[in-house]
Amino acid sequence: MTASDRESIGADELEQALIEYAERANASPRARKTLATWSCRIHVEAIDVPDARFTHVVEQGASQPVCRGLDGVPDLIVQGHSMDLAEIFWGDANPASSYMQGAIKTQGRADDIMRLDAMA
Numbered sequence: 001m002t003a004s005d006r007e008s009i010g011a012d013e014l015e016q017a018l019i020e021y022a023e024r025a026n027a028s029p030r031a032r033k034t035l036a037t038w039s040c041r042i043h044v045e046a047i048d049v050p051d052a053r054f055t056h057v058v059e060q061g062a063s064q065p066v067c068r069g070l071d072g073v074p075d076l077i078v079q080g081h082s083m084d085l086a087e088i089f090w091g092d093a094n095p096a097s098s099y100m101q102g103a104i105k106t107q108g109r110a111d112d113i114m115r116l117d118a119m120a
Contacts, residue, residue, distance in 0.1 A: 009082045011052040015066060017089035018044060018054055022063035024091075025119040035061035038115050043074040046082035063119075076108030076116065 025031045039059050046052035055071040057064040078085070084103040087093035095117045098104045106113050 006048075006081055006083050008046075008048045009086050011046070011049055011068075014046055014049070014052050014082050014086055014089075015054060015068065017086045018056060018066050021089035021091075021119065022056060022066060026063050031119055032061050034118050035115055037061065038112075040075045040112050040115065041072050042076045042078060042112075042116070043070050044085060045070070045077065045079045046085055047079055049082045052082055058115075058119075074108070076106065076112040078104060078106050078116070080104035 025035070035058065038061055040057070042056040042058070044054040044056060053068070053070050055067045055069065055074075057067075080098070080103055084093065084098060088095050088098055088104070093103075095104070096114070099106055099113065
């Protein structure tokens with residue numbers, strides 16, 4: 001099945017999935033400890049939904065509120081089909097394996113990608 005054959009989800013649903021992902025990371029003592037020294041500005045872009053562009057900032061391991069739109073200069077860019085991104089944020093897919101399989105594309109340092117995986 002190609003990305004164009006997949007069902008898309010809307011920007012609102014993807015935003016909610018990303019918000020819940022950030023909330024779970026903040027609520028997890030293990031994730032907060034693992035990410036305690038990490039700060040990163042992440043741009044999340046769904047390639048199939050033009051208005052599904054978000055900025056997610058992690059400061060010293062704490063996820064800040066998700067913002068619509070691409071704000072500031074990113075440390076990490078995560079792009080993919082809206083459903084692939086949502087499955088990561090819902091916890092149904094592993095970010096690292098999605099990257100390795102080509103379901104999502106990232107631009108940024110490898111350690112930032114690994115820490116994004118640790119949030120899950």
